Amino acid sequence: IxxxxxxxxxxxxxxxxxxxxxxxxxxxxxxxxxxxxxxxxxxxxxxxxxxxxxxxxxxxxxxxxxxxxxxxxxxxxxxxxxxxxxxxxxxxxxxxxxxxxxxxxxxxxxxxxxxxxxxxxxxxxxxxxxxxxxxxxxxxxxxxxxxxxxxxxxxxxxxxxxxxxxxxxxxxxxxxxxxxxxxxxxxxxxxxxxxxxxxxxxxxxxxxxxxxxxxxxxxxARMPVLLPRFDNGVPVDPVVRRLFQEALEQGVSFADPLSTQGNGSFLEWLNERSPRDVSREGPPITRYLEQLYHMRSDVMRVYPDLFGEHRQGFIHWLFNTGRKEHDIHEAFLRPLDASPAPAPSYPGFNVASYLRTESGIGEAARGYVRALQRLRVPLVLNDVSDLAEVYRSEDESLNAPFAYDNPHPVNLICVNADQVPVFLQRMGEAYFKNRYNIGLWAWETPDFPEAWRDRFAYFDEIWVASDFEAEAIGLVSPIPVIKVPHVVEVPEVKGEKADFGLEGEFLFLFMYDFHSIAARKNPEAVIEAFSRAFHPDEPARLVLKSVNGEHHPEAMRALMGRAGDARITVMDRYLSALDRFKLMAACDAYVSLHRAEGFGLTIAEAMALGKPVIATDWSGNRDFMHVHNAFPVAYRLIRLEKAEGPYPEGTLWADPDIEDAAAKMRRVFDHPEEAKALGERAREAIRNSLSAEAVAQRIASRMEVIKQHIVKPGELPVEAVTDWRQRLRRTWHWGLGKAPPVVQPFLRRQGRRAKKLLKI
The missing domain is CATH 3.90.550 (Spore Coat Polysaccharide Biosynthesis Protein SpsA; Chain A)
Structure with a gap:
């Protein structure tokens, strides 16, 4: 038993x-x-x-x-x-x-x-x-x-x-x-x-x-299975059973394993500090907790150093999530005094971004706020949504006050490189002074624009969401480029097709923003693949959900011209965040035949909802999407014949294979159970790697480095001298004349300050 x-x-x-x-x-x-x-x-x-x-x-x-x-x-x-x-x-x-x-x-x-x-x-x-x-x-x-x-x-x-x-x-x-x-x-x-x-x-x-x-x-089927219990009422759960097996293998025996009377009981043995917890510092990792840890491969990936730097993070997960997921009895938490361990000491963050804006960068910034909150990092939020006036700014999901000052030693500025001068003009150079400045940037092609490279001078490091972005920006960056993926967490929603007037058909969905350049998002390819995959009399429908089409009338007219099929629904309007996820939950499959993505947020969200995803097998989405959890679409690389938005002529991006995409749409339609199983694997993959908990652990690891480089006013640690020499070289190499006029005074002052501190 x-x-x-x-x-x-x-x-x-x-x-x-x-x-x-x-x-x-x-x-x-x-x-x-x-x-x-x-x-x-x-x-x-x-x-x-x-x-x-x-x-x-x-x-x-x-x-x-x-x-x-x-x-x-x-x-x-x-x-x-x-x-x-x-x-x-x-x-x-x-x-x-x-x-x-x-x-x-x-x-x-x-x-x-x-x-x-x-x-x-x-x-x-x-x-x-x-x-x-x-x-x-x-x-x-x-x-x-x-x-x-x-x-x-x-x-x-x-x-x-x-x-x-x-x-x-x-x-x-x-x-x-x-x-x-x-x-x-x-x-x-x-x-x-x-x-x-x-x-x-x-x-x-x-x-x-x-x-x-x-x-x-x-x-x-409803008859309960009675579980054994210790004589004090504590249930024997799967962790206890596995440890009982381990005890027997080690030659450890107990006269009555279910008895808690006297010293040396099995329950007492479970709650002893693990022999592998040799540091003897901090809250103990008991045999029970260590076994629980090894039974959760996803937790092991997030907290790989259980007995070292990730001890506190694991215990924080245990009290906030693990105890509910495993219905852990309080008897196994008493060695920790049944209270959450104190959070590690992290420097405070000022997070500046379009925190109410309904856009990709806004959603990414809100995700990082949630990850930092998991770490209990002191936060001040600086909202600059009014700088993104072309987007709707009605997202109130953070439910937190906004401030105008930035008192903490670290700035996380979630503003793309092209908008840094606009942000600087709004916030002033004092916002950067005596702060460790992190920029969160997104970019979607292998070549980072030369015109934006002077922006590196304002920052100590750049965060990006994918390996693809890290390679593109890292090739030209004189400062560290760190991959910190976006947080992808979706609400528990039940999507009803009838709520959107779409009942009775198998739904393929694609979502995009016209501001993100329609040529890159490539909705026409989705239309073509759908048309090749299904006959007019089959119960299949393609839903193209977009926003901001009114700001791009030519692109909108081109789309409507291609989407004349009665089986294609074009929905160009904003939905609330909850309704957007309900629509995604109502669909049967998600399709993205993009030419390039820095990360692929909607792809990841659809996977997090357990949807089978058919998407171009190139750029940022390859970090989390592969043949074991999605339907990657073949492609060939081509050069742009004319400029599209910020992407100049000659830009390299993907041309997805329409026939391959159509075949995979057909496969999902014909084999829904296979597609559903793949979607469940996708859900698990996103939960394991892109949850707020997983991203928080990446941030925590990086903050151990950041803490060593935080500069107090008037001081410059020896280990930072090389960084400042590099910053001076960047300023002199690019030349102040190449920088936008609004930032030239800032660069001159940075150079004078570095010269003075380094005595050069």
Whole structure:
């Protein structure tokens, strides 16, 4: 009970039960999973036993599965075992007795689910059986153990009242992973096969679901599983069970593991400081907390140094998130005094940006504010939304006061490079004085404009959201360029197509802003791909959601000319933030055939909502989008033949392959369950890498460096001398005459100050 959960326990007792039946005189013993249905006698299996085989195993597969990204594949099967132990037959004899004794020897201690350690309950051990006992029979019959893992190789059909597999009467079907409340889905463990109503397989699944419900399945499904508890009422959770296993492996035993009386109890052992926590400083990382940490790969990625610099961050996650997600009993938090650990000491930030503006840079800035709040960094927010007057500024999601001063030692200025002179003119050079200045910049092509390079002189470092941006800007930057991804967190919303007048069709969605240059966003390519993918009579619709079309009338007219198809809806208006996410949640797939993206915020948001995404496989979105969680579209690189906005003639960007995009839109439409599974992987990927928690940890690591470079008025640390020499060289190299007039006085004063401090 302490060692295993209900599934592990149920599978661990197989060898003991089978041996008991042999001891009572059985000639043959069969183990059959409860989700198996027989359609004819086991003639082939009984024949093998009658001819001298000690037992019968059925392989998961009789031929390789395609290596195409769908699940299951051969590697997926390898992790759980070559043979499926939902069916096992043994005959009485010394060989079977020896096998059962060997099997039980392992299952009584190692019947748990941990494919990473090469263990999968009772099943994977049986890979050894045909090697250790050559008399073990392997039944390669396509009518046996038909299930989601081998259905790609087996055709199901019904002739009258008989079910057939590849033209032969089916022996038994294994409904592994099937939910009778969702009979249109074959199994929760696969995304390779999509059930269509006209398929005989759909009829089989419906029949099984109806049969279960007729035999009171809902009542049994709701029956609770009683969990063991310590004698003081503390429940035995999965963390406790795994640690009990570890204790036994280490030779640590307890007279009564569930007793908390006296010293040296199992509960007390769980709450001892981990032997690996050798620093003995700060709140203790107990055995329980360390095991919890190792059971959460996403938390491990965010806090890789558990016993060092990330100790406090992990404990902060534990109290703010982890305790709720894992329903952690307070008994396991008492070693931490049941109160959040004090946050690390970070310098305060002044965050300046378009904090109410409904734009990409505004949303990015708000995300960084949320990440800094997670770290409990002292913040002052300076809103300059009025400088972005071409955008609507009605986002109030920060729910925080704005200030005019910037008292903290670090400025985070989320304003693109081209707008830095405008920002400086508004805020004045005093805003930068005696501050560590960070610029958040976005750029979408490999070549950063030469005309903007004088802006580096105002900053100590630049933050960018992607590797693509880091490479483009880093190639010409004389100061550090640091990748700090955008925070991507979406609300829990339920999108209803009817709310937008779009019910009854499969929806493809693309969102963009005309201010972001329509030629780069490339909506015409989405229209063309959609038109090639679907016939006019198919229930598919493309929704083009845009804003600011009225400011770009020529581009808007061109779009409407291309979007004349009745199956295409153009929606050019602002929505509230909540309604925008509802629309995204209502769609069935998201498409972006962009030519270039610095990051790809709407792509990431759609993935965070669990949507299958079809997007150009180039530029910033490649940081988080790949073949395992999306449908990347092929492309070729081309040069711009004429300037488009800030992108001059000759700019390099992508030309997405329309045929490839159309094929992938078709695939999502034809295989919705596969697309849904891919969307769930996308949701997990975004949550792991782009949550406020994950981005906060990146910022925390960078702040350890920033703290060393914060300059007090009149002081300049020795380690900063090189930085200031570089800043002087930048100013002299570019020449003041190349800088905008508004910033020339600022650059002269910076140069005089550096000369004085460095005595040069």
């Amino acid at each position: 302490l060692r295993y959960d209900i599934l592990e326990l149920a599978t661990a007792v197989k060898p003991r039960c089978m041996k008991r039946l042999f001891e009572e005189g059985a000639e043959y013993v069969f183990y059959i999973d409860p989700d198996i249905v027989f359609f004819r006698p086991l003639e082939e299996a009984l024949g093998m036993l009658g001819e001298g085989a000690m037992g019968v195993l059925t392989p998961h597969l009789l031929a390789p599965l395609p290596r195409d990204g769908a699940l299951p594949d051969d590697r997926y099967i390898l992790r759980s075992g070559v043979y499926n132990l939902g069916f096992l037959a043994l005959s009485a004899g010394e060989e079977s007795e020896a096998l059962l004794d060997w099997w039980w020897g392992w299952l009584k201690t190692d019947c748990y689910r941990d494919p990473c350690k090469g263990v999968f309950v009772d099943q994977k051990w049986m890979d050894f059986a045909p090697v250790f006992w050559p008399q073990m029979g392997i039944l390669r019959d396509e009518t046996y153990n038909v299930a989601y893992w081998n259905l790609p190789q087996r055709d199901i059909e019904r002739r009258g009242e008989v079910w057939y597999v590849n033209g032969r009467p089916m022996t038994f079907f294994h409904f592994s992973g099937f939910d009778p409340e969702r009979p249109g889905i074959l199994s929760k463990h696969q995304n390779r096969i999509t059930i269509k109503p006209w398929m005989d397989l759909a009829r089989l699944l419906k029949w099984y679901a109806d049969t279960l419900k007729a035999h009171d399945y809902p009542t049994y």
